[in-house]
Amino acid sequence: MKDKEKIQLTVAEMSTLWMQYMNDSLALCVSKYFIEKVEDPEIRPISEKVLQVSQSHLSILEDIFKKNRFPIPIGFTDGDVNPKAPRLFSDSFISMYYRHMSILAMASSGAALGIVTRPDIVEFHKRVLDESVMLQDMLRDLMLKQGTYVKPPYISVPEKVDFVEKQSFLTGFLGEKRPLIAHEVTHLYLNIQTNSIGKALMIGFAQTVRDPKVKDYLVRGSQIAQKHIDIFSDFLKKDNLPAPMIWDTSITSTTATVFSEKLIMFHVSGMIAAGIGNYGMAMGASPRKDLGVKYATMLPEISLYAEDGANIMIKNGWMEEPPQAQDRQKLIGR
DSSP: TTTTTOOOHHHHHHHHHHHHHHHHHHHHHHHHHHHOOOOOTTTTTHHHHHHHHHHHHHHHHHHHHHHHTOOOEEEEEOGOTTTTOOOOOOOHHHHHHHHHHHHHHHHHHHHHHHHHSSSHHHHHHHHHHHHHHHHHHHHHHHHHHOOOOOOOOOOOOSSSSOOOOGGGGTSSSOOOOOOHHHHHHHHHHHHHHHOOOOOOOHHHHHHHHOOOOHHHHHHHHHHHHHHHHHHHHHHHHHTTTTOOOGGGGBBOOOSSOOHHHHHHHHHHHHHHHHHHHHHHHHTTTSSHHHHHEEEEEEEEHHHHHHHHHHHHHTTTTTOOOOOOHHHHHHHTTT
C-alpha cells in the first residue's frame, strides 16, 4: 500500500478529495452550531456523530494532501460559525437537514468510487460511503420513531405485467393524459422535498446575513424554490396524490449572525448543483413529455441563479479555486 500511495493523483482523485474537504469543513461548522442548539436527547448523538465523522475525514484528507504535496484547502473554519448565536432551526428540521446531507454524501461518494483508482483513495471513499449509510440509517430509524419522516406517496400495486401499446404513453400536452408512473411520482416527491429544505435554509440564512446583495439572492432563491414546489405539487395533486410537507415553520425569529456569508453562499451553491443533477435525472426518468419539458424549462432558471451566486462569491473573494489544468498557452507565452 505504501508504494501505491506514491502514485500520482489523477484529476478525478484531486477533484473528489478537494470537494470532500470543502464539504467536511462546512459540516464541521454546521454541526458545532447544531450541537449547541439541539434540545432533543435523541438527535444530539447524531449531531455529535456528524462532528466526529467530519473531524476524522479532515484529518485523513490533510494527511493525503501533505504526502502528495497538495496545498490543503482553506475551506471553512471556526471563524465561519458562531456556535453561541441564538437558535435558528427546530430539532425536527435539524434531523431532516442531516438526513438530506447524508443522501448527498452517499451520492457523491458513490460517484467517486466509480472514477478513483489509487487504493488509499478508494478506501477513503468507501469509508465516506459506509459512514453516510450509517448516518442515513440512524436518521431514518429516529425520524420514523418520532413521526417526522415524510414517506413518498402510495399507489396501487399493478394487477399484472403489461406493455405500452400506444404513443399516447409519451404525450401530455393535448388530449387525454395518462396517470403518472412510479418513477415520475418518486422524482416529483424528491424534488418537492429538496426544494422545501432548500427554501427553509435560505429563509433562515436570509434573516441572519448583513450584505444586502446576499440577502436579496437568498430571498430570490426561496421564491424560486417555492415556485418549483408549487409546480411539482400540482402534478401530484392532479393525480390525487399528496405532496410532502414543507418546513417553513421550523425557522425561529432570530436575526443574529450564525454563519459567515462565505459559508452560506458555498452551501447554497452546493445545493443548487445537487438540484440541477436531480432535475436532470428526473427528466431522463419521465417519459411523459409535458413533465420532461417542465424540468427542461426549470434547468436554465436555476443555472442562471447559480451563476449569479458564483459572481457574488467571486466579487467578495469567497470562492476558493478548485484544482485546474495548466494553461499551456499562458505557459508558452501566447
